Amino acid sequence: MTLSRRELLQIAAATAAILPNGWTRVLAQQRLTQAELLAFEPLGNVTLLHVADMHGQLMPVHFREPSSNLGVGEARGLPPHITGKDFLTRFGIPEKSAAAYALTSEDFAALAQSYGRIGGLDRLATAVKAARAQRGEEKVLFLDGGDTWQGSLAANRTRGQDMVDCFKLLKPDAMTGHWEFTYGAERVKELADSLGFPFLALNIRDTEWQEPVFPAYKMFEKGGVSIAVLGQAFPYTPVANPRWMIPTWSFGIREEDVRGTVETARREGAQLVVLLSHNGFDVDRKLASRVAGIDVILTSHTHDALPEVVRVGKTLLVASGSHGKFVSRLDLDVQDGAVKDFRYRLIPLFADVIAPDPEMAAAIARARAPFVAELAREVGRTASLLYRRGNFAGTFDDLICRAIAEERDAEIALSPGFRWGTSVLPGSAITIEDIHNATAITYPQVYRQTMTGARLKEVLEDVADNLFNPDPYYQQGGDMVRCGGLGYTIDVGKSMGSRISGLTHLKSGRPLEAAREYSVAGWASVNEGTEGPPVWELVQKYVARNKTVKVEANTSVKVIGA
């Protein structure tokens, strides 16, 4: 008989001293209980529950938050652009605490041993049911910010079906999207029509007639309050992801349309206006400062997890993290069409503390059944922590870069700065599931081509401006493109075209030559007809051949002007 961590916890008091390996975990977790994690003194007449950026994760995960998340312009140094110890200080979180583990990258690998995995849709179901039971369903709105259907092997193989099937059981009231669109227009429509709740997107119009593709908003009646929920899909989907997959849909921030929809909803009697947004935090912060009448913005896309609400004028901004680690609960007291008071809590779903909901656990097991043997297969091991989050590099990306450069015999590797993908602890197996959690997209081909040094600089400058343009409306979210075999210095405070310097071909140690052609391997090209093997296949080959990988922190990008 093996004891789960949860069971260990429950019997901790009696047996802790005699469990040689359980001690640290028990000591760390002994103050955590489900009742306390979910405790919430109700306030007012409406409760909003929000999740976002689940990225295909039905099961609890290890997910290390970013070590670097720079803000520029007016957002410089403001939440969510604080990390590590600064984050802990800003929010008064003790070092090595459960919250420190959930919210920062500090001591991540060590604390993961103590606190275990976080998330899982079955734990989320428990939390959602508890809130609905406490408040009464007639007061609760549960909203999904999108990036739900993509990010795992099973989600990719079923083209989102596994996530849709499981999510339906949670009975969300509405969702919006981003990576959902990478299954193609037809599939998104098909799944959206099957949800039983609306897929909202006020900023998607067909390119032919500029007609809305999805409903812009929906009115709800909760706690005696008329609530308008407006959906805003990721504005730059056709730029950041393949446009050819959604050729007749046009996106954009469409600030005028947001304003117009808010006004329409108010005219129809909305006493509370909620924007369910996939803009990204800084875009929403700017939007809140320019569009009047939005009470709450449920932010997403940039994967920020903030333990407090950020206020911009009268608008409350909520950031609920990613990968199913958290659910946000925002209680509101709405009187005479205005928010009089609120209470907020970002609830971390510690998987060993919160009991899985049996109905959802069964649904997850059913969804994973066709893939479970394959998912669990050990490909190799890692001696170091594999993670993705950071503005310029992550060890999992470095592993991918090494793999595709070697397998495609290229001097330089480029890997997109995605913010999704789970972490693998040092000393663990790297499974098929781990590899797909970092690579599962519908355009996975690894291309090989030559690029001049000048072109490489152009690419880096372009991506850097998408990330560090001081005007948030010109930012696309994500992180800097990851480079294998290439070092550089970046001055994030400079303008487009002058941020990148000191480009170095790492193997020779020589400066990159503007006119020379370099062989480059990369994946996730947005161009139609890109040819090459899928990225997961190359990572798998590389890991299998090396048996145990070790990836040290990347030191080839120097950051100045931050």
Add this chain to the structure above:
Amino acid sequence: MTVRLTRRNALEASVGALAMAAFGAISPVRAAYDSADLIRKFTGGKAPTEGKVKLDLPEIAENGNTVPMTVAVESPMSEQSYVTEVLVVGDGNPNGGMATFHFTPLSGAAEANTRIRLAATQNITAIAKMNDGSFYTASKQVKVTIGGCGG
């Protein structure tokens, strides 16, 4: 760069733009001036006032080859007070000017809707000339990116 008024553009446009299509004309500007010179020439050296002009363009182009643009000018469009012309220029356009829209009080509304082609990131400026000889303006930067790394 040229401006095409397609059937679709005309159909989807407002009543005002339909009127514009019927009574006005679009003429691509072909002059070897830079955009600042073009604006000076258009205004006779007067500095246009910020405001009244609404220039609806995406912040980042989804497809630089066909960027939807709507320009609308606040005006009663009466015999006493109306917009006569709107000049649109791009500072990255080798020819500077992109389009001139002509209006009369019969246009009903000073609004036009078309597609422009942008090879690179640039500032687009619209300048409206009123019948009283005053000028109003609005600008917006449109980024044209390589794309592909958000997420």
